[in-house]
Amino acid sequence: MSLRRTMLFIPGNNPGMLQNGGVFGADSVILDLEDAVAPQEKDAARFLVAQALKTVDYGTSEKVVRINPLDTFGAKDIQMIVPCQPDVLLVPKVESAQDIEGVTRLVAQAEMEGQKPVQLIALLETAKGIALAYQIAQTKGRLVALALGAEDYTAGLGAARTKEGQEIFTARSLVINAAAAAGIQSLDTPFTDANDEDGLYQDALTGKELGFKGKLAINPRQIDVIHGVLNPTAATIEWAEAVVQAIRKAEAEGSGVASLHGKMVDAPIVARAEHILQLARKLGVEVMQ
Amino acid sequence: MMVAADKEEEVRKIGQAGTLESNDVMITVVPGKAGSGVFIELTSIVKDQYGDAIRRTLLDVVAEQGSRDLYITVADRGALDCTIRARLLTALTRAGAVGKKGVV
Amino acid sequence: MKNSIGREIPEVIEGYGKTIPFAGAFTIQPAMNRQAPKVKSMHPGRQKVVDTLESVFQQIPITDGMTLSFHHHFRNGDGVVNQVLATAAALGIKNLKVALSSVFPVHETLIAHMKNGVVTSLDTNYMSGPVAKAVANGVLAAPVVLRTHGGRARAIECGQLPIDVAFIAAPAADEYGNLNGVQGPAACGSLGYAFPDAEYADHVVAVTDYIVEYPLAPISIPQCRVDYVVKVDCAGDPKGIVSGTTKITKDPVGLKIAAMAAKVIEAAGLLKNGFSFQTGAGGVSLAVAHFVRQRMEQEQIVGSFALGGITGYMVEMLEKGFFKKLIDVQGFDLEAIRSIQTNPNHLEVSANFYASPFNAGCAVNKLDVVVLGATEIDVDFHVNVVTGSDGVIMGGSGGHADAAAGAKVTIVVANLLRGRLPIIVDQVLTATTPGETIDVFVTERGVAVNPQRPELLQQLVAAGLPVKEIQELKAMAEKIAGVPQKLKTSDRIVAVVEYRDGSVIDVVRQVNQ
Numbered sequence: 001m002s003l004r005r006t007m008l009f010i011p012g013n014n015p016g017m018l019q020n021g022g023v024f025g026a027d028s029v030i031l032d033l034e035d036a037v038a039p040q041e042k043d044a045a046r047f048l049v050a051q052a053l054k055t056v057d058y059g060t061s062e063k064v065v066r067i068n069p070l071d072t073f074g075a076k077d078i079q080m081i082v083p084c085q086p087d088v089l090l091v092p093k094v095e096s097a098q099d100i101e102g103v104t105r106l107v108a109q110a111e112m113e114g115q116k117p118v119q120l121i122a123l124l125e126t127a128k129g130i131a132l133a134y135q136i137a138q139t140k141g142r143l144v145a146l147a148l149g150a151e152d153y154t155a156g157l158g159a160a161r162t163k164e165g166q167e168i169f170t171a172r173s174l175v176i177n178a179a180a181a182a183g184i185q186s187l188d189t190p191f192t193d194a195n196d197e198d199g200l201y202q203d204a205l206t207g208k209e210l211g212f213k214g215k216l217a218i219n220p221r222q223i224d225v226i227h228g229v230l231n232p233t234a235a236t237i238e239w240a241e242a243v244v245q246a247i248r249k250a251e252a253e254g255s256g257v258a259s260l261h262g263k264m265v266d267a268p269i270v271a272r273a274e275h276i277l278q279l280a281r282k283l284g285v286e287v288m289q
Numbered sequence: 290m291m292v293a294a295d296k297e298e299e300v301r302k303i304g305q306a307g308t309l310e311s312n313d314v315m316i317t318v319v320p321g322k323a324g325s326g327v328f329i330e331l332t333s334i335v336k337d338q339y340g341d342a343i344r345r346t347l348l349d350v351v352a353e354q355g356s357r358d359l360y361i362t363v364a365d366r367g368a369l370d371c372t373i374r375a376r377l378l379t380a381l382t383r384a385g386a387v388g389k390k391g392v393v
Numbered sequence: 394m395k396n397s398i399g400r401e402i403p404e405v406i407e408g409y410g411k412t413i414p415f416a417g418a419f420t421i422q423p424a425m426n427r428q429a430p431k432v433k434s435m436h437p438g439r440q441k442v443v444d445t446l447e448s449v450f451q452q453i454p455i456t457d458g459m460t461l462s463f464h465h466h467f468r469n470g471d472g473v474v475n476q477v478l479a480t481a482a483a484l485g486i487k488n489l490k491v492a493l494s495s496v497f498p499v500h501e502t503l504i505a506h507m508k509n510g511v512v513t514s515l516d517t518n519y520m521s522g523p524v525a526k527a528v529a530n531g532v533l534a535a536p537v538v539l540r541t542h543g544g545r546a547r548a549i550e551c552g553q554l555p556i557d558v559a560f561i562a563a564p565a566a567d568e569y570g571n572l573n574g575v576q577g578p579a580a581c582g583s584l585g586y587a588f589p590d591a592e593y594a595d596h597v598v599a600v601t602d603y604i605v606e607y608p609l610a611p612i613s614i615p616q617c618r619v620d621y622v623v624k625v626d627c628a629g630d631p632k633g634i635v636s637g638t639t640k641i642t643k644d645p646v647g648l649k650i651a652a653m654a655a656k657v658i659e660a661a662g663l664l665k666n667g668f669s670f671q672t673g674a675g676g677v678s679l680a681v682a683h684f685v686r687q688r689m690e691q692e693q694i695v696g697s698f699a700l701g702g703i704t705g706y707m708v709e710m711l712e713k714g715f716f717k718k719l720i721d722v723q724g725f726d727l728e729a730i731r732s733i734q735t736n737p738n739h740l741e742v743s744a745n746f747y748a749s750p751f752n753a754g755c756a757v758n759k760l761d762v763v764v765l766g767a768t769e770i771d772v773d774f775h776v777n778v779v780t781g782s783d784g785v786i787m788g789g790s791g792g793h794a795d796a797a798a799g800a801k802v803t804i805v806v807a808n809l810l811r812g813r814l815p816i817i818v819d820q821v822l823t824a825t826t827p828g829e830t831i832d833v834f835v836t837e838r839g840v841a842v843n844p845q846r847p848e849l850l851q852q853l854v855a856a857g858l859p860v861k862e863i864q865e866l867k868a869m870a871e872k873i874a875g876v877p878q879k880l881k882t883s884d885r886i887v888a889v890v891e892y893r894d895g896s897v898i899d900v901v902r903q904v905n906q
Binding site: 334338 | 782783784811812813814873874875877878880
């Protein structure tokens with residue numbers, strides 16, 4: 001599973017941002033054809049993003065394109081963008097499994113032969129989408145993550161969006177739970193005040209503690225802060241190595257049950273430990289193989 | 290499909306795309322009289338270094354799209370090749386001049 | 394002949410004279426005595442205040458072929474250069490050499506004086522705007538001499554730039570010629586660049602619109618060096634003199650570069666108590682200060698001093714205890730003026746103290762780190778800050794080459810691509826600062842270390858910084874933007890670029906039209 005600690009939005013009709021999107025070290029860049037682009041410029045942004053996908057080197061960042069909803073420009077987006085080989089499409093305003101299935105069909109039609117299959121992430125940003133999170137998460141085939149879009153969601157609820165985020169606690173938990181139940185990733189809503197570093201830190205920490213594996217970012221300045229929250233500490237890496245050693249020892253001894261410091265090590269704990277070690281490797285920390 | 294005109298080579302209306310922001314380029318295509326060929330009027334902050342390359346890119350795209358008889362005005366603010374291609378394709382599309390060859 | 398960095402320099406340049414080829418940053422040794430200006434006397438009861446500039450011209454008298462000097466502390470709000478030269482023109486004086494430490498767009502009237510022969514020679518450290526463009530297009534028969542800030546102080550002190558009359562734009566004066574930069578409507582802060590002129594010119598004229606009761610306090614330039622005080626209606630436009638608060642850049646690429654530069658400083662082991670630092674007033678340079686400050690705060694580090702052009706941001710760092718002193722040769726904003734006036738730890742120093750290579754020690758020698766910009770850098774790390782991408786003069790060294798030579802670690806920061814243009818070239822169009830004095834080049838896509846600094850390279854690699862060969866960065870930029878065509882220049886030399894020691898590091902040739 002790809003690391004997606006940070007997914008950085010890049011406005012799709014801004015050549016300067018598109019050409020520099022790869023330099024900030026985000027795990028993913030999201031070239032945005034939706035909210036960042038005015039309706040009369042959708043065609044221009046589509047051409048620009050298509051060319052960027054073909055020529056710009058985004059380094060180690062995964063290439064994601066946020067398309068428009070299918071009821072607006074989504075089909076045209078898919079038709080032009082998919083052959084340019086993005087890694088992932090971020091599908092906005094998903095409210096049902098059918099929405100993802102519809103996109104999946106169009107993507108399959110647009111893919112060239114031999115192309116690496118394009119994955120999908122569902123952006124849940126309505127009350128209905130949150131309510132059906134588990135149904136959506138179970139869509140088979142291309143879906144690799146659920147992401148929460150809290151601005152539209154709270155607007156729809158008629159709740160004020162606050163820095164503390166009490167109003168999205170339930171939505172966050174539902175998204176995390178649905179994704180975990182379906183075995184895919186969950187990604188947290190962006191923190192929209194790019195100038196408030198402390199606020200971002202707190203918000204990212206809250207998301208991490210609830211169980212999110214990554215966070216959307218609206219400004220390159222947010223990346224280091226989010227990575228700082230999501231990166232494992234030395235103590236966590238040691239713990240993860242101990243967990244993996246314990247489970248290997250148990251396996252070598254033919255026992256299905258491992259324990260560490262007197263506590264049972266079960267499958268979810270092993271999965272968490274392995275995730276931490278994968279992160280550590282990505283960060284260049286030398287850890288056990 | 291983007292555009293499926295009968296005579297796709299022919300420009301019917303003025304098409305414009307892009308901005309004057311840095312790293313962008315504003316391109317306007319205006320239909321010329323039949324047989325007038327492709328004329329490019331280029332202003333660029335990097336004309337000394339990339340003027341020839343920009344012209345080459347423009348002509349390549351025009352040829353790929355099977356367009357002819359165009360007056361192309363280009364105000365370049367240091368756009369990369371991919372941006373120039375995208376803006377010209379957008380301008381041609383808006384002018385109804387993108388050919389069957391596809392759009393990218 | 395070729396100088397030591399491979400630049401073709403004629404042995405004799407018409408309108409300049411015999412050249413000394415650049416031979417390395419610390420090669421030339423001075424062998425002369427300091428310039429001795431005329432000795433003066435002043436009997437009790439005589440007055441220094443003169444009503445008009447015409448009257449000063451007649452009393453000195455100023456004649457054809459003289460050298461008139463000016464400082465640039467009024468920047469783009471300067472009114473003194475234009476008024477003095479208009480007077481010269483009205484009096485029919487010809488063939489003047491103007492030694493103005495920096496030329497700004499406001500000095501556009503110089504062009505007319507050049508065309509009609511009032512001014513036939515220009516000596517400066519930096520020029521931007523219409524005059525720079527006119528010079529690049531050959532308005533003067535004689536090449537302009539482009540110096541560094543330290544080099545100008547050196548040339549004046551060593552008698553290589555003899556000044557007949559120094560006109561000193563003075564924000565505040567008393568009737569007996571004491572001057573400062575911190576009072577009056579045209580307050581500009583430090584008067585550092587005017588000190589050598591006051592010290593070594595044969596005649597010194599203060600031009601002011603603000604005369605106070607004797608004695609003025611504080612005194613920056615003392616009465617014993619000032620012969621005349623001229624009151625004019627307006628010496629300068631405050632809006633062009635002081636900038637608003639310079640803001641840290643919001644450009645994410647600039648911030649990325651700045652953050653990386655701060656990491657370089659830390660990785661080089663320099664971020665510790667006693668740290669000394671110089672950075673420019675531009676958005677990216679200032680952002681480096683911001684990231685350095687964050688780390689100083691986290692690690693509880695107290696620096697020694699910050700140097701150079703001083704902005705409100707540096708004043709804040711002084712006042713919050715991040716640095717113990719500011720050494721100020723030039724202030725940029727109202728905060729800098731307020732601070733230099735009130736804070737004894739904010740020192741006003743001369744261009745000579747700041748950066749001259751030929752004295753018993755200048756301040757840049759005490760720098761741990763300087764962060765500088767570039768319009769081009771080449772694979773040998775030589776930097777151009779004189780000519781733009783069209784080959785036209787658009788800047789100058791200022792303190793660039795001085796600080797680079799003095800600091801323990803010199804960091805150049807720049808976008809790998811400026812618009813479409815790759816910043817790294819095989820050979821810069823105009824060499825301003827030699828590569829031997831540049832240690833690290835920081836871009837948004839990686840960091841290059843001068844191969845002459847292997848130990849620094851090790852430190853940066855160990856710190857996990859994205860270190861690359863400069864050739865690799867160049868190839869990366871060309872892959873993105875394409876390989877640029879080279880500019881074609883003619884043989885006509887429009888400017889001579891002097892290194893701080895007075896040797897010729899390069900010349901600017903007129904661009905083919």
